[in-house]
Amino acid sequence: MGASFVQFSLTPMLIGVLAAIACALPGNFLILRRQALIGDAISHVVLPGIVVAFLVTGTVATMPMLMGAGAAALVAVVLIEAIRRLGRIEPGAAMGVVFTALFAGGVLLLEQSDTSRVHLDVDHALMGNLETLIWLRASGWDSVIDPVALSHLPPELPRIAGVAALMAVLTVIFWRPLKLASFDEGFARAMGLPVSAIGLGLVIAAAVAAVAAFDAVGSIIVIAMFICPPATARLMTDRLTTQVWLSVAIAALAAILGYVLAGYGPIWLGFDSAVSAAGMIATVAGLMLGMACLWGGARGRVGVAPGA
Amino acid sequence: MVGFLDAITLQAGYNAALVTVGATLLGFAAGMAGTFLFLRKRALVSDAMAHATLPGIALAFLVMVAFGGDGRNLAGLLLGAAASALVGLALVDWIVRRTRLAEDAAIGAVLSVFFGFGVVLLTVIQSLERGRQAGLEDVLLGATAGMLMQDALLIAVGGAVVVALIVLLRRPMTLVAFDPGHAAALGVPVGRVDMAMMGLVMAITVIGLSLVGLILIIALLIIPPVTARFWTDRVAPMLLIAGAVGGAAGYMGAALSASIPDLPTGPMIVLIAAGLFTVSLLFAPRRGVLAAILARRRFQARVHWRQGLLSLARAEPIHDPLTLRILRAAGAIRPDGVATDKGRALAAKSLRDERRWEIARAIHQDTALTGRYDGLTPIEDVFTPDQIADLDTRIGPPQPVGGM
């Protein structure tokens, strides 16, 4: 755990952990509101978003790409909501229509445009490039207090750290409205809470987390982290506060374990090259959820108790 | 470059013709099978299933390579895809049954974890097959450009078989999709029909993989039924419309993509389906957005019209601007708000109808008739002229309504 760890593993691990946490926080409420798949829809429309951003700006700079992805996520959310309300279509089907249609548009644009010049491909969007987010300037643990080395951190790290912090702050500030609007919408409305705005705000926050995380780690982790850690935590406790804390811990653990297994697992098994860290993190998160399904302390459904 | 006309008339070469036929059949089958999913509110199960095929494909590749094969044999890959889609589907069901998690969470968990694991396996393949493309993008997005004849044949035959199975099973599946409880009472084995339905969806997913890829096959299962829903309220026509939408999208998409270079088949098919959906969403005669907006405005106008007339009849002041506008437009009041002769006559009629209703409700205890006392239903729609005349004799002669 010396210089090479700081150089090659510390930053990807941190980025993985922060991305997982940034997604897990809004994921808790999405799951309780039966909107778990909004994360799925958002991560699929990221592709058309970055393609359009590239076609419009002609560059592969990060900011335009992120803005394009964010805009696509917003468009998707608005379209889903519009189809659900105007067409009176159930949310799942509305989601399915929107994200597949936008994704198809993205693929079409991708094939039509000259993408050989750009490193814009589906693999990247899906799997991210966690393994390449290394900190070459670091020479050891001393570097974490060395301003020169710190200025050469991969830019994804401060970005995802900022978004993770934003998610944490939003969760704290809007804890009560989120909880009340998710549990009892009618009561929340009667109290004067802007319930629709809260719902939209949650989805937008999820989109911000998804876009920031996708940039660093790819969309597989995004979907997995929106759902798996909160679902695992839900099966372990009946208290919302505990659930959210647990989900953060599980997300971090899955990110670290997944990264380590992807990097060292194959070597332990006698292979010479690592496997996808993003995929492995999702796999570990899934295994944890599987364990919670089997043994979680609060896994059973209570439901509406029968009238006494 | 092949002309669009050639492609659309299946003259653009044997492979292209097979792909076009296959895409049409697949679209038709996907539309119909998707209708059953949609009616059972499980549209996004197809999402989980499609993503869950990835590890199976990768494993099948690894197995075939391990046994000295080429690894890219389509039938072998699709078999693997089917197997892991089945495991994914079983896990979704298991999670929903065994735990408190809702179906959306179960679907999301299964699709992301299976897909993640699939990607892990793909990186394993890449490390084994140095320098050789294993074709990840083909699986994700579908590819018909370099398709072998036998693959095109597989799509065409597979599509035909699935369509035949759906036609064969349409009655029990319609019953179950429409009302599972009723179907069970009729002696339909609901569980087995459900399983057959899922099996068909899985077959379509797997066949569609090679044509449109694993993400866009979801579109073919979801968009046609949602489109069809705008045109009908009944199951049988919905099945046909969804099948037609899917078939048309498959046919047009495949033909267009065969005739224009750099136009990938999968996205074209999906975008044509999405176009049909958009048109339906906006312009469908009864459930479309435009129709709904017009109906809503008509309804609102009727409500305000009735309320306005009753207010006139009782000589009560009206201040609702919409009510005033509607009364004015119909010539019931003058611009300064005073009732016209016509307005007074209409108002008297509406007040008289209220009295008629009052009497009718007192003497008829039949809710089917009096239950329509909702303020908007004209009394003439509910009672015969004789009955109304009878009501009138109980009220007494009409009384004129004073001016305002």
Place this chain on the structure above:
Amino acid sequence: MPDMLRLASHDGALLGAQPTPADAALAVRGMTVSYGQKPALFSVDATFPSGVMSAIIGPNGAGKSTFLKAALGLIPMVSGEVRFFGLPLAQARSRIAYVPQRASVDWDFPTTVIDVVLMGRYRRLGLLRRVGRADLALAQEALARVGMEGFAHRQIGQLSGGQQQRVFLARALAQQGDLYLLDEPFAGVDAATEAAIIEVLKALKAAGKTVIAVHHDLSTVADYFDHVFLVNVRAMAQGPVASAFTTAALSQTYGGRLGAGQLDQLHPAKG
């Protein structure tokens, strides 16, 4: 524009209701609500005096809950005007406590009884203010008033239907309103719970509060309530129980759905 006065009271005139007193706890004029093309409520006028217990009565699908929800702004109106204590909803919210239908929420939600009751304090707590000793004491007291003091830390999914209803009532008590709106508070609850709830409501009335409840058990109307509002899409009758809860009004409201024998058993005031 010659007559920019109050919105006309259409059915009110027909039924002989009084013009709106400014101090009515809830006054509704010309409320029309529709689901699709069929009115769920048509041009309903209703006035609920303050300081008494009122029941909203009508057959299934008559629009009782719809009336309450539209008044609270939970569903949109096609037309109409609503006043609480003479004020529009936005200015009166802090005086209103609401008990939604028990079946309207997900009881599998990961939270505890005391947490739910504290939700009644959220309006005063705002986003970040800590739950103070006073709030906690208030919530505990509200639980005690509904006989649930021992259940504060119980997971809400473990409660019986009657207990869930009591928790909802406790949450409304924690809101410390002047007007209590209850949507089917006695639906699917046991006799003990019903008795406990009615005792709490009567205590509220004794303290000068107003109670309006959607109610469907005609046999208890005369015992529980002072004022009734009979509705079946249209406003059918309203007023003090003694004068408005008549056989004639009931048969108007229910059409053929109540047999003569049933009506006799109710012992409503002679019409």
